[in-house]
Amino acid sequence: MITNNLESLIQGPTAPAGLKFHLGKGAKRLATPWQVAVDRAERIQLCDIPKGVILDPACGSGIQLAAYCHVLDKAGVGIELSNEVAIAAAGNLWRVGVFERSEEADWLSMSKIIVGDGTDAKSCMNLAEISQISFLHIDPARPANSRTHGLNEMRPQLPAIFANWHTHLIAESGSPALLLDLSPRLSMAQCDEVEELVRNEFGEIEMTWEWTSRGGGRVDRLSLWAGAVAEASVGCRFVRISPHIFGQSKVIKGEMERNSLKPLSVGISKVRKNEYVSIIDAALTSSGLAEEWLNSVLADEDAFRWLVCDGRRPMIAHSKPLQFVDEGDSIMVQTSGQIEAFFSPVLSAATVGELAELAASLGIHSLTLRATLSPDIQPRLQSTLHRLLKHQQKHYGGFVIDDPTSSQLLVCKTV
Ligand SMILES: C[S@@+](CC[C@H](N)C(=O)[O-])C[C@H]1O[C@@H](n2cnc3c(N)ncnc32)[C@H](O)[C@@H]1O
The missing domain is CATH 3.30.2130 (VC0802-like)
Incomplete structure (x- = not known):
């Protein structure tokens, strides 16, 4: 099933030895590091998410989706516009299943990758033969050379994803489970815009912003966890992924809303000996x-x-x-x-x-x-x-x- 026009298998730099991935052309830059993908999945596991499949309507090479399916033991549906990248995603789901000795697991036999437009919910639901979504993860593509990181540059666009998948996402509790994986360069105003889009579609639901860092003083990812995957009374948190592949990440939580974070200011008094x-x-x-x-x-x-x-x-x-x-x-x-x-x-x-x-x-x-x-x-x-x-x-x-x-x-x- 995996064609030879894929780039050869690559050992995930943050994956255990032997776990190799197919990366379609250009998908390497966009792929979620395996350690980050698993860390998120383990934290989603602590949330009470509705029944149904995991949906990733812009799944790229499927690394995040594979981590969710394996850790949560749930089937997933990934949708990808590029034929070549979609084939890589299907291969990666399979490789994770084999690596984790889950060849026989239901999550693997029931998971599907669809080549198509992730905003076309109706056709995808029919093709994948699913009736309910448990949790929606979206990591939209962004132009590599973007200066503005504007929301309208994201592909697919968030409003179309929300509007078209909304009815399939609503759980018994009435709160959907959404994780939006966004650019760490979004400005405060752009984060406000994202929150407004979520509220316009889903009403007043709980939201937690998360800054993720793999070290080197860099924020690698900024994500919004909303509804059933938001952490009650935690408006913001910082996650430092462990420098060791199997190490525990460090999570720092803040009760405040993202926009109530106050700017830091520098004191004027001089430093003293013994301080x-x-x-x-x-x-x-x-x-x-x-x-x-x-x-x-x-x-x-x-x-x-x-x-x-x-x-x-x-x-x-x-x-x-x-x-x-x-x-x-x-x-x-x-x-x-x-x-x-x-x-x-x-x-x-x-x-x-x-x-x-x-x-x-x-x-x-x-x-x-x-x-x-x-x-x-x-x-x-x-x-x-x-x-x-x-x-x-x-x-x-x-x-x-x-x-x-x-x-x-x-x-x-x-x-
Ligand atoms: C940032 S990547 C996703 C990476 C993925 N989360 C991973 O872990 O490998 C975004 C993907 O969305 C795809 N895409 C863009 N527009 C799309 C659309 N309308 N429908 C489906 N996929 C789309 C791009 O081809 C790209 O592969």
Whole structure:
């Protein structure tokens, strides 16, 4: 059934060894990473979704659909405009079934991929011979070179999907189950537009916005979970996918609505010796939920203030060490340390020895340069520091970073 004009099988970079996927031409860029797909499916499993099949009316190479079907043990229907990509999707459902030793499972024998227009609900219902949809997942295609990420650029268009599938989605409870997988670059105004489209079609239903990050300080996905898959009283959440394929993701929840997230502001007071500074995951900060998380890892009554609240290295100052509850907490911080000294000379080949002497006097045997330096000199200065400090007896690690409240550098012991 799989034709040889498909690109060859590709090991999913975030899939267990041996789980390989077919990706139709151009579908690689759009495919959901397997680990993200499974993580979502496991969280949908905790929701009370209606009976029926899972529908993905723009299924691409079917990776997300296959994860849902396998984890929820439910049949799925995927619809895809491109013939070649649809064939890849059918192959991927099968490959997941085989990999998970589910060749005999009902979900696999009853799942279908249709080549066609995902907005044509009537024909698809007839072709797939289904009567009710349990849950609708939609990850519309977006132009690769889009500047605006406008809703009208999405294919298929959300209003047509909602209007044409609405009657097949309504559950006994009256609340549909919808997951809209959108661009992380949507503006606040575009998110408002999406919410309005959902309300216009389905009325006042519960909604949870989710920012998903696979690390590197990037938000990879922004999704809206609505109706039966929304989390009661959670308006927003941030999900950091584990760096380990089988690891637990870390979820940070916020009660507030997305549009009540307040912008962060930078404090004006200078940092002091013995204070702590921490660089927080940039994706968490841009989701607006960093303060929710900080309140869970800072000691009681320890206040913090933002020194930098945007960009790739958001930074806070605080007076006690962060208290991590689990591994998921530690990956929310790029680095954390206690200020031991200030270094005022401009860092260069001529002054790096002075910095090494200061570090040695503090018992620091390894000092990482995190200050803003030209890439021409950074590696050279780093290796000089390494050479000058390597015979130190003491065992503290440390880092040097720009002080956002002055023109000096902060010399910190890592905690
Ligand atoms: C972002 S991809 C989906 C990726 C998928 N979620 C995965 O995990 O692999 C969107 C897909 O929608 C398809 N598409 C666009 N318009 C469509 C339409 N009207 N009906 C069905 N599929 C459509 C595109 O060809 C593309 O493959």
